[in-house]
Amino acid sequence: xxxxxxxxxxxxxxxxVSQAELNEDLKYQSVESWDSVGxxxxxxxxxxxxxxxxxxDDIIDFGSYTIGVDILKKYNVEISLAG
Amino acid sequence: MTLFEGLEKFGDQIxxxxxxxxxxxxxxxxxxxxxxxxxxxxxxxxxxxxxxISENVIGYVGLQRAGHVCLMLASKIDDIKLDDLVRRFxxxxxxxxxxxxxxxxxxxxxxxxxxxxxSVSLRNHDLNPELSLLMGTSGSTGSxxxxxxxxxNLKSNAASIIQSLELDHRDRAITTLPMNYTxxxxxxxxxxxxxxxxxxxxxxxxxxxxxxxxxxxxxxxxGGVPYTYEMLNRIxxxxxxxxxxxxxxxxxxxxxxxxxxxxxxxxxxxxxKFYVMYGQTEATARMSVLPWNEVHKHPESIGRxxxxxxxxxxxxxxxxxxxxxxxxxxxYAGPNVALGYANSWSDLARDDEFKQILQTGxxxxxxxxxxxxxxxxxxxFIKIFGNRINLDDIDNFLSAKNLETVSTGRDDHLIVNVVSxxxxxxxxxxxxxxxxxxxxxISVNRxxxxxxxxSGKVLFSELEQSSEQ
Numbered sequence: 371x372x373x374x375x376x377x378x379x380x381x382x383x384x385x386x387v388s389q390a391e392l393n394e395d396l397k398y399q400s401v402e403s404w405d406s407v408g409x410x411x412x413x414x415x416x417x418x419x420x421x422x423x424x425x426x427d428d429i430i431d432f433g434s435y436t437i438g439v440d441i442l443k444k445y446n447v448e449i450s451l452a453g
Numbered sequence: 454m455t456l457f458e459g460l461e462k463f464g465d466q467i468x469x470x471x472x473x474x475x476x477x478x479x480x481x482x483x484x485x486x487x488x489x490x491x492x493x494x495x496x497x498x499x500x501x502x503x504x505x506i507s508e509n510v511i512g513y514v515g516l517q518r519a520g521h522v523c524l525m526l527a528s529k530i531d532d533i534k535l536d537d538l539v540r541r542f543x544x545x546x547x548x549x550x551x552x553x554x555x556x557x558x559x560x561x562x563x564x565x566x567x568x569x570x571x572s573v574s575l576r577n578h579d580l581n582p583e584l585s586l587l588m589g590t591s592g593s594t595g596s597x598x599x600x601x602x603x604x605x606n607l608k609s610n611a612a613s614i615i616q617s618l619e620l621d622h623r624d625r626a627i628t629t630l631p632m633n634y635t636x637x638x639x640x641x642x643x644x645x646x647x648x649x650x651x652x653x654x655x656x657x658x659x660x661x662x663x664x665x666x667x668x669x670x671x672x673x674x675x676g677g678v679p680y681t682y683e684m685l686n687r688i689x690x691x692x693x694x695x696x697x698x699x700x701x702x703x704x705x706x707x708x709x710x711x712x713x714x715x716x717x718x719x720x721x722x723x724x725x726k727f728y729v730m731y732g733q734t735e736a737t738a739r740m741s742v743l744p745w746n747e748v749h750k751h752p753e754s755i756g757r758x759x760x761x762x763x764x765x766x767x768x769x770x771x772x773x774x775x776x777x778x779x780x781x782x783x784x785y786a787g788p789n790v791a792l793g794y795a796n797s798w799s800d801l802a803r804d805d806e807f808k809q810i811l812q813t814g815x816x817x818x819x820x821x822x823x824x825x826x827x828x829x830x831x832x833x834f835i836k837i838f839g840n841r842i843n844l845d846d847i848d849n850f851l852s853a854k855n856l857e858t859v860s861t862g863r864d865d866h867l868i869v870n871v872v873s874x875x876x877x878x879x880x881x882x883x884x885x886x887x888x889x890x891x892x893x894x895i896s897v898n899r900x901x902x903x904x905x906x907x908s909g910k911v912l913f914s915e916l917e918q919s920s921e922q
Contacts, residue, residue, distance in 0.1 A: 384893075386882070398660065403891060406657040407680070407838065410687060411893035426689040430661050 373449045376419055377442070381435060384412040396435040420447045456517040456585060456604045456642070457486075463648035466622055469507045470670045471653045472662075477507060479648065485565070486515030492563045492570055493546060497521050498578050498801065500538070502528040502549035503632035505655045508568035510641060512548045513632070517604070522580050522801070523548075524587040524599065525633040541797040542587075542599075543574040579802040587795060588635050588734050590841060600635075600734045601792040601803070610737040610789035611643040613759035617742040618700065618728060622648035625697075627672035629658070629681060634839065636705050639738030640676050658684045664692070671697035678705035678839030679865055682716055690719040704730040704739060706836035706864040707827065713752035721749065731755035731827070735811050737789040740764075741825060754824040755817075762787030764825055766817055780828055783817040786810050836864045837894055850887050854878060859903050861916050870898045870916055 371379075378392055385403040387396065398404055404412075413429055416422070416438075422445040424432070432438050439449045460468075463479035470476050477485075489512050493499070499516055501523045503509050509528075516523050524542060526535070528550050549555055551569050559571035585604040589597035614620070626644050628651065630637030644651050652670040656663035658681060666672075675698070677685070682703055685692075701720060703713070713729060720727040729748055732739035741764070743756030758764050766781040767774050775781040786809055793806035816829040833844040844860040847869065851858045857872040858880075867888075869880055885892040904915040 386892075405891065406659045406684060407891035407893060409659045410684060411891060413687070426692050429688055430659060430664060433661070 373420075373447055374451070377416075377439070377449050380412060380415045380419065384408055384415060392435055394434060394436045398433045400434075416442070420445065422447065454604060454608075455520050456607050457514050457645060458518060460514070460518075460645065463622070466648050467650045468645065469510060469651050469653060470625070471507050472666055472669060474507065476650075477511070482511060482514060483518075486511045486518060488515070489563070489565055489570070490515035490519035490521070493519065493521065495577075496580060497545035498524065498542060498580065498798070500524050500526060500535075500542075500544040500547045500549070500573075501633075502526050502530065502547060504528040504550060505628040505632065505653050506550075506567060507653050508566040509548075509550075509632065510651065510653065512565070512568055512570075513641075514645065516548065517585060520585075522578075522584050522587065525638065526589070527631055527633050538597075539573065542795075542801075543576045543578075543798050545572075545574055545576065545578070547571040547573055576798065578798060581792070581802050581804065583792065583805070584801060588638070589633065590734050590794075599795040601795050601800070602737050603792055603805075606737040606789050606791055607642055608646070609761060609787070610639060610739060610759075611646045613761050613787075613789065614639060614643045614739060615647050616760050617730075617744075618643075618702065620644070620647045620649060624649040624674060624700075625652060625670070625672045626650075627652040627663075627666060627670065627675045628654050629663075629675045629677055630705075630839070634705075635734040635738045636676060636678070636732060636839070639732075658688060667696050667698065673697055674700035674702070676702040676704065678836075679703070679708035680838045682708055682712060683865070686712060686716065690716060690723070693725060694723055698725055700726045700728070700745075702728045702730055704732055705839035708864075710752040714749055717745070717748040717752065720745075729754070729756060731825075733811070733813060735791050735807070736762075736785055736787070736813075737791055740785045740787070740789075740811075740813075743824070747824075751822075751824055754820075754826050756825065757823055758785070758787070758825075759789075762789065764817075764819075766819060769816075769831065777819055777821075780816055780818045782831055783813045783815045783825065783827070784810065785813055835862050835867065837867060837888070837890055838865065842867065842888060847884060847887070851880070851884070854883070856880070857903070859911055859913075859916060861913060865894060867895045868898050869895065870900050870903070872900055872902055874899065 428441045461483050465478050467476045468479045468482040499521050555571050559573050561569040561571050563570040583603040586602040587599040626640050632638050652672045654666050717727045726745035728745050729743040730739050731741045741756045741758050743754050763786050765784045768781050790807050790809045790811045814832040815827050817827050819825050834841050847860040848858050859870045862868040880897050881892050881895050884895050904912040
């Protein structure tokens with residue numbers, strides 16, 4: 371599975387959204403399930419799956435599906451949205 | 454004697470702060486809030502749909518100063534629940550964020566900033582003279598029962614909190630909890646009664662906006678439920694280093710004692726006082742406090758009663774006080790014990806029924822230092838993210854879907870024990886939707902049958918063992 375597929379899978383599982391909703395409009399609190407609890411669950415899954423540990427500022431700044439892609443780059447997790 | 458009479462004396466001190474807005478002084482707060490309340494003539498029942506913005510607090514202060522009775526709800530309450538409460542309580546008015554949906558049903562006759570007063574019912578309520586506030590007991594399940602609180606309850610509890618936490622007018626709290634939640638409201642009340650300030654924030658610790666407000670508005674403390682501290686721990690308590698935060702309080706359920714000890718020691722090194730407290734809506738807000746300098750040594754304890762209150766531990770069957778060190782039901786006595794419950798407007802004339810004594814439903818024991826430890830609950834509920842969840846409600850909900858279940862769990866984690874191999878019903882998703890909470894707080898334990906004793910009573914201890922495996 372590509373990083374993109376794994377990344378998408380975590381969003382679909384944590385927030386109960388569909389593949390079609392995975393775009394720049396998917397933001398913190400844009401869907402009911404992406405609240406502070408959902409946020410913690412997502413961070414935990416990303417960390418476990420990719421074997422990384424997010425810095426405090428990155429957890430707070432992880433405000434959308436697309437911002438997350440840029441943040442994960444810092445941890446050498448490349449997610450190609452084009453692909 | 455109303456809750457906020459005499460606030461004028463704080464004059465030019467700052468009462469409310471919000472990002473990108475002019476600070477509100479106490480003088481201004483009193484002027485505007487009295488102006489809002491003057492739109493209502495006779496003593497009324499008002500639903501307050503709360504959010505953590507200034508207009509909401511200003512309206513609440515005015516309504517309390519004028520002696521009205523406020524029933525506190527979340528502004529994001531769903532329409533069905535609101536309609537049900539309107540039918541049961543027949544409020545005269547609703548004080549709420551300007552909304553098209555409310556406008557479609559009710560006449561908005563006065564607006565102040567982002568809030569409006571809506572006219573609802575003309576019923577001439579028989580309101581008990583002592584009654585000031587109605588607060589819901591549970592979070593999401595069923596129709597919430599309301600607790601009747603008097604201004605005397607609210608004043609005495611705020612005074613005890615001010616004394617316990619050594620608050621003064623220089624203290625500045627940032628809102629991290631909703632105002633329709635007793636613990637959140639108690640922070641607002643004690644700040645206003647001590648002449649301190651409130652930083653109004655709707656952001657959570659997981660948002661950049663919250664940390665920006667800490668830097669720009671310089672609050673000195675905030676309160677949190679166990680989950681708030683799980684978040685803070687995940688982000689890193691060091692994030693508070695170099696900020697204006699000097700104190701933190703934890704209440705609203707049991708936080709794991711390892712985490713209490715860890716947070717306490719990290720806070721001490723950052724020169725932050727971390728207090729653990731214990732309370733219930735039926736006690737207006739809080740009943741005990743564990744002083745910050747004892748938290749590290751006794752992270753399992755809920756501390757000692759607040760000034761003016763006292764605890765007794767009694768045998769569940771006989772009600773007789775048990776010897777020190779034995780487990781029994783925790784009973785609290787104090788002037789902050791509420792008047793009683795209300796399920797509809799017809800209960801609003803009722804007198805004091807609790808008579809300053811509250812059977813908490815929690816099982817507890819004390820140690821030689823008079824510190825109290827909660828060891829379990831008599832009633833079938835847990836707290837998830839600070840909200841009471843009745844476990845029987847969950848089982849009833851699933852039983853309607855033909856599932857045989859017994860729900861158990863601990864604070865912040867619900868376990869649904871399901872007697873079925875059939876995985877076609879998504880139990881976790883169904884329960885998450887029913888409770889309105891994220892599914893990460895719920896797990897399913899498949900069992901062959903529900904363990905019961907000879908008389909058919911569920912053996913919860915066996916269930917808990919099987920779900921821990």
